Amino acid sequence: MSRVSLQNPIASLEQLAETPSRKDGISEQLEDDLRSFGCELIQSAGILLNLPQVAMATAQVLFQRFFYLASLKDFGIIEIGMGALFLSAKVEESFVRMTYLITVYDHLLRRIQQQSTHTPLDAFSQRAYSLKSMVTTSEMQILKRLGFNVHVQLPYGTMINYLRILGLEEHDTVPKKAWNYLNDALRTHVYTNYTMPTIACGAIWLACRDQQVKLPTTPGGEWWLLFDAQPSEFQNVAAHIQRLYHRKLDRQQLLSHLSDTEATLRNS
Structure with missing residues (x-):
């Protein structure tokens, strides 16, 4: 009998080296930009829908996992x-009406x-019907590609426990900074490439460095x-997060990708 691990699945070296999108000729830079922008839209939509952060975070992790198994040439960031987000709301027991989502x-x-x-979306229009169809189709595609394994472990609780152990739980700025870094990291691939302790340590290390807080050295x-973390790994996590703040998205490339979704809506 097979068992489903409660640990997040980590992308293999082969998946990291050559994703389905890169096999289809999409550059690494464009793929990273589309993934990041897709996660940003999930976060924006979740805020407008008043969903809890755990639902938005779960959706972004599922989104990132999906594109290690499918190409951006075949699936758009809007529909996925x-x-x-629709699937994660169910997983995290935060119901959202499909009409509100679309x-x-x-x-x-x-x-x-x-x-x-522009006029608000008419819930009985052809465009609304097409968007609803996109939601149900993409939800099934995600379940199919992920083998119905939609368990997502998030590092927020782990990070709080680590801060408590380090005596930083009540610090004026470090916990909030580290929490924000965990949120920003959702727009990168670190949640699919690193363990939760490593991600939590990366956020803490980056927050303490920013605030010039010296982390304690234990007797051992x-x-x-x-x-159980390695400096090379959690510093890589921190580097991926920092890259977000220095990267400029190619708006024309993003609009070109989104135009495919818009064309589908017009022609349906």
Whole structure:
């Protein structure tokens, strides 16, 4: 009898070296930009829908996992983002009405395309019907590609426990900074490439470095030894997070990708 691990699945070296999108000729830079932008849209939609952070985070992790098993040439970030958010709301027991979901995504899509004036989505229009169809189809695609393994372990609780052990739980700025770094990390691939202790240590290390807080050295060695983490790995996590703040998205490339979704909606 097979068992489902409660640990997050980690992408293999082969998947990291050559994703389905890169096999289809999509550059690494464009793939990273599309993944990041897709997660940003999930977060924006979740906020507008008043969903808890755990549901938005779960959706972003599922979104990232999906594109290690499918190509951006075959699936768009809008439909997979909607499907991931709709699915994660069920997984995290945070019900969201599909009508609200497609209305929010329609609003975000039109805003991206800089349509300054547009009428709200008519729930009985062909466009609404097409968006609903996208949600149900993409939800099933996610379940199929992930083998119905939609368990997502998040590092927030782990990080709080580590801060408590390090005596930083009540610090004025470090916990909030580290929490924000965990949220920003969702727009990168670290949640599919590293363990939760490593991600938590990366956020803590980056927050302490920013705030010039010296991490304690334990009698038995360095602080990270308490949490079974390696400096090379959690510093890589921190580097991926920092890259977000220095990267400029290619708007034209993103709009070109989104235009495929828009064309599907118009022609359906």
